[in-house]
Amino acid sequence: MLKGIIAGLLAVALLSAPVFAADEATMRAAKKEGKITWYSSITLNIAQHICNNFNKKKMGVKCILHRDGSGKLYRRYLQERKGGIYVADVVHTSNLGHFLNLKAKKIITPYKPAGTDNFNPKFVTKDNYWTILRAGVLMPFYNTKKISAKDAPKTYADFLDPKWKGKIVHSHPSYSGFVTNGMINIVNKFGWDYYKKMAKQKPKIVQSAAGGIPLVARGEAWLGAGTTSYSLLKLIQKGEPLKPIVPPAGLALVTSPNGVFTKAPNPNAARVFTDYLFSMETMQLLADYFLYVGNPDVKYPKALPPLNKINLMAIGGAELKKKNKPTRKMFKKLFGV
């Protein structure tokens, strides 16, 4: 009996021990620093959920979240750096191109998060300047109360049907790295001609990649040209009248890196937090939010199609870096904002 209790207690103790392996010295230094500021482009509710969970650990380090779009986070950091202000410790966006720039200028520093040894190799890097925190696809979708499954667009080209004029919502690449990434893939496949025609459909322009969902959920728009798969599937789970569209041409895969700033004001806390981001707990949380992660041991929700079952379009960081600015410029030219 007593043995059983002790064994049970031991098991609890083992389970609740930090699964990430920041060493004692780092942990002590992190406590002294007391906080970590995370510049993150993942949707606000998920980012806040992660921060809150981290804070609940009572490790003596407080997570301060600064959520914004990839492009704005990048600009903000460079601007602050110019003024000699260093606020951010850890950065996570959906624009791998930016990370190439940050690495070239040594603005981020290599760090290998604990527990990533067995990760899917596509999610880790050799030089450890960043690790992919999550992946998703840019998903077109529609409102099921407004459009029947029969009438709903099946392909990207179907979105250009004049009957959808004024009923589409499109997100902005200057704000969302997720959308920039997806647009480059679609342009690679169909050329700019596709977006020239899309602009003629007079879509409503929202900023964030997930920003189109509420408009379509309300029925204010009927179709979304592309949103973050994870936000969409989560809201469908919550009961919003929405449905994804999976065009045969494929969906754009967007992988979102996470890195540590060289001049992080709280370098130790930054490492402790990064370990936490890649811990089983957060990996599973992200999976529950319908995101793909590097850890092979997480359990995905049933409604999330396995990545190898989707026809994927993908581009590398170098291509993203090269085409980032021309894509934003062209968008502004075609869509007016």
Added chain:
Amino acid sequence: MTQDAQQLPGMISGGEPSATRKFDYTVIVWVVLLILLIILVANPIFQLFKESFFVSEDEAGGFTFQNYIDAFETDEYYKPMYITMMLAISVGSISLVVGAVMAWVVSRTDIPCPNLIRNGILASFVTPPFLGAIAWIFLAGQNEGWLNKWIRGLFGLSEEFYLFDIFTMKGVVFAMSLYSFPLVFIVVLAGLNNISSDVEDAANVAGGGTFHTMFSITLPLVAPSLFAGFILAALEAMILFGIPAVLSIPAGQHTMTTQLRAFMVSEDDLLGLASAYAMPMLILAIGMVWTRGIVLGRRGYATVGGKGGQRRPQKLGAWRIPIFILCLIPLVCAIVLPGFALLTTSFMRNLGGGLEWSNFTLWNYHFILTNDAVRVSIYNTILLAIMAATGATIVAAVSAFIAQRKLIKGHQYMGFMATAPIGIPGIVLAVGLFAAYTKQPFVLYGTLWIMFLAYLTKYLPLAYQTANAGLSSIHPELEESCRIMGANRLQVFKDVTVPLFKTAVIASWILVFMPSLRELSASVLLWTTNTKVISVVIVDFYEETLLGPISALGVLLLLITLVAIVAGFRLVGRDFMSSSG
């Protein structure tokens, strides 16, 4: 220090014996005010001007005209300027008609419940315009707007039919007019109150009817106020950021303010381009304020009989009730409907659902109250509003006092200095502050101080006008008699002027406090992680289209504003909102 101060006035003022004999505050006051003016206005505008001629992309950028060429050459940057001008003219005209008619009705006729109308207008005046715009998405969205659905239901029309579409430039004009017409109302009401009814009575006696009198007598007399009101409303439309950010970006159309912000948050460093782009806005705004000053300065010819004459309300007769209902329409559109839309949406679980109990949730409130950014922003908003109100009121009260009592040499320039920032649009000011205080050695960016500077600069003119108006009603004889009795200036100020001056000071404090609560156009360029304010969080949430949490946050912001107004009524009385004239 005393020695210095005694010597310096002589050097500057040319050594008049009276100035050197006793301690004179002239120099200290001037130096302090000058430094303040340099920090608040001169340096930011200078830096803005400078940046507009430099390449910002690489750090060793040289002199260039390229920013101006880029800003004015391409269609896509030029078009927002044209759109903004059209907006300004349309909003100015609509506000003029609505505001002036309502001012006349309230001031001159026997309309029922004039106080209801007046308070309603003041309530729309303090409603944050961006909240109104967001609420109108729920009300007048093309497909799902409640008003459109209601009309479809009423007449059995198809899903395709819509009467209103808020995501259009017409929608922007409508929303802006709702929150700009109170400016016209306040100015025209003040103008009307300055005209005696004698002349109108004369017209009546001579056989002119109510409307004939209005058009041939009252209207020409208040023409300067009308013009000033138009300018104010047009200017507001030009410099407003919130409404176009909410409504015209989805419609694929930038205005100058949203384009300016797009430059500032672009991945590429476009500070130079933004500065060049801000120039026409700055010049236009200052030009408009200047024109208004000239026209109002000539108001003398209108105030024939001063305020003295008795005012008799014109009888509206059979028109009384119809006109009353007409007057309620703008108020319903500006406050009642948006308030209702925000309140109900803030309790909705699924945005796709309707107004059923099954769709009721407190989740949105839970979301905002457990969100770190929101908590920080509530604290910052209130702290900043208190700081700005206190700072602006102190500076305004001191300058107004000096100007009114002609205390120092050059007192006549006090008013000019305190109201110097009046023409500078908030967003342009923010670009300037950004250019001035994000680089060494004066890094204020990232602190609340830079936002404090922005608020102080933006609202100082308002505080000054209020304080000045209040002070001009206190006769200097009271102070002079105390001086004769041997009290020094400081004692007189403390024991005589301050108690009499208190109402104006409190009014000016609240008049700065309230708009500070919802300041957006400057904050949106200056905030950082730890210095978010509520308005910025709302725009932030809007960029993620978090309509539920926005509604909850909007309700919260309206509640805070309401508390401030009620406090204001209690402390100063109902008229404090219009005391700035």
